[in-house]
Amino acid sequence: MQCKHIFELWIIGEIVVKMLRRWTHTYLMPNVALYTSMTSRFLASFGDDTPVAKKSLDFLIEKCMVNIFDWMEERKLGEATCQLLSSLTSITSIRCHLPECPSYQRMISRYQDGSLPCPKLPLYILRQFVQVLCQSQVSGKENQKRRWNSFVLLYKLSCNVLFLSIGIIFQFFLFFFFFFFKKYIHETFQSFNGSTMIRNSNKIHRLEISLYMIHGVVLSNVEPAFGWTSQYSQTLINVISLFTTEPNTHIAEVFRIFADLTELYLPFLPNPKGFLSVCVKVIKEFGRLNEERSEQLRNSYIDKTIKKRFEEMQVEEIHEVLRLLKHMSTEDLAGNEDILSLSGESLLLGLNYLIPHLNSTLLAYPQLCEEFFDVLSIGLSTFISKFASMSRQHQTVLVECIPFALDNADSRIIAHALQIIECMATYHFTHS
Helix, strand or coil: CCHHHHHHCCCHHHHHHHHHHHHCCCCCCCHHHHCCCCHHHHHHHHCCCCCHHHHHHHHHHHHHHHHHHHHHCCCHHHHHHHHHHHHHCCCCCHHHHHCCHHHHHHHHHCCCCCCCCCHHHCCHHHHHHHHHHHHHHCCCCCHHHHHHHHHHHHCCCCCCCCCCCCCCCCHHHHHHHHHHHHHHHHHHHHHCCCCCCCCHEEEHHHHHHHHHHHHHHHHHHCCHHHHHHCCHHHHHHHCCCCCCCCCCCCCHHHHHHHHHHHHHHHHHHCCEEEEEEEHHHHHHHHHHHHHHHHHHHHHHCCHHHHHHHHHHHHHHHHHHHHHHHHHCHHHCCCCCCHHHHHHHHHHHHHHHHHHCCCHHHCCCCCHHHHHHHHHHHHHHHHHHHHCCCCCCHHHHHHHHHHHHHHHHCHHHHHHHHHHHHHHHHHHHHCCC
């Protein structure tokens, strides 16, 4: 009993997780010849179909749950634990064993009595924990969509009606958990329906939690997650208009969700036209948002501190918009001319909305500057003919950015500028 008490000390738990993570990366392998190699086999061994492997996995899941829910205040421990869980649930053989894992079943069942409320988790681990939960629900033994639908369908039914066509208790607990998971998000978005701005701190906190939950589902990168997230597309776009008058991180989180959706799912969509249209709406909303901000800055006095926060917030948002644009022009779409054409139009339209809000102050941020010219060079290399159809005003803005890039100390930015000049010169030579 005394040994068990000592083992449950948070510092012991932190050591256990730290050592397991080191073993995963071959840092503490018995054979010194393997120190420099990756041991994916070690991690995968938890998914072996043997009593020892299953018992080890059960212990590991139990320890992770204790770390996350009993010691929420230990940030480093929580982050390390979620990273370990993410590594485990990314392996198909391990996911196959989770439904039979007693510690995992106990964790799921505790959602029934509300003793493990996901919204109570600290934000620094909430996103990744939701990602882990989603990954853990999709195994390699069955159709992903069928199993995913089995635990999200409950949300589509009335809150007073319980979907009971379930064969085993474990599936019931999955239903119960995701019912509250989606119910929380739905109620949050409903609370600001029709609002022009959010001032209530509780509503803002609920919105932040909901955005992190949705982002966690997106990052799980399982096939059904795209359709699940798509139902919130317009609502997420509406969120942007709620925060135009003061600095915040929520708008960047919305852009981040769409950027990750584009990166992880766009190349695999059978018909991406609809999603590309949504991306255009997102970027258009970004342009409208910055127009409102610019007008506000012109018509009111804002002290230097607030103005600096606005600038930093805008840099973060533009970073995500550029990432969204970059993945909209992915080469994986090259096999479909219609989709590629729409991708080019979407990219250039996004640049049209973005360019008027870029200035020398924002481009003075090295990473943002490199990302902008990277996207610009990719766009011009792939869609130079569509660039030629841009308005003269926006072409001029683009051209005026080039001297800034050529004078930059970063060789990568200079290379992007030279590539842009080459594309323009080649097109002009062949079409004049």
